[in-house]
Amino acid sequence: MQESNDIDVLVSEVGPRDGLQSIKAIMPLAAKKAWIAAEAAAGVREIEVGSFVPAKLLPQLADTAEVVRYARTIPGLAVLALVPNFKGAEHAIEAGAHKIALPLSASETHSKANLRKTHDEVIEEVRRIAGHIRGLPAGKRPGFEGNISTAFGCTLEGPVPERKVVELARRLMDAGVDDVGLSDTTGYANPAQLRRLVKLVRAEVGQDRLTSVHLHNTRGLGLANALAALEEGITTLDSSLGGLGGCPYAPGASGNIVTEDLVFMLDAMGLRTGIDIEKLLAVRQILAGALPGEALYGFTPDAGLPRGYAPGGWGVRAG
Ligand code: ZN
16 A cells, blocks of 8 residues: 555554554544544555454454454545454454564564564564465455564563664565564654664665564654655655654654644645645544643644645745
């Protein structure tokens, strides 16, 4: 599911997965559907709709298979699902996900805490999933991304050596993923680090095998990192509506970068996203209604669009 050439940047909404898994409240299935449908109607072309983890671990995402099946009925929408292991991948494929992403934590301590698996064990899982996908009929094979989480630092291990990230990207490719992504799970990344790591990983796996980054705004550097990624030629940026999820360690900080602010930045810069910013801003009402009391973030939704704002480039026509 790569970006088509009528857009410059693919904004991949991850709120229904990353946002919802980070909060206690459980969003009803009907609200998830309404949220996904409204974002798609606003022009969002890719949504990570859930994660195939056991319901007892993440009850918030227990209905992911149903959400995938529903999202599949929306024309033009690429439906992504996160999978922690082979079993999850089987379920995601069965439900019809267009693309699956498996997280591999660059920090082995984090990997053991999170997936209860060593690097070798995760790579073996990737190999099995890739083999399973190859065995499917041509039209039924989902895209398969290996996502390197804690790529910019880990809350348990601290700094993560860049050569470790490069090595894991190589191992993921060798195990059979189509491409790799870099995730700043912990909000540790800075723009210089991001540009360096994107270059290093691309030198190892190829320019076209790393096209997406997943950013958090824990320390307020989310959009600065997004801009650095764009300057490196990254074309897919993950974000979540209202920055849903927040960060328990950083009050006031959003979780993922905020979709509304990201789309405003891109749109104002004259970069095409295919998204109608005004329609997107209205989708927030669905979140606010379905998750009463939950903090929503973002500057653009609070401040509103600039007076006289013309979608598709701000300042381009002025003066
Ligand atoms: Zn995340």
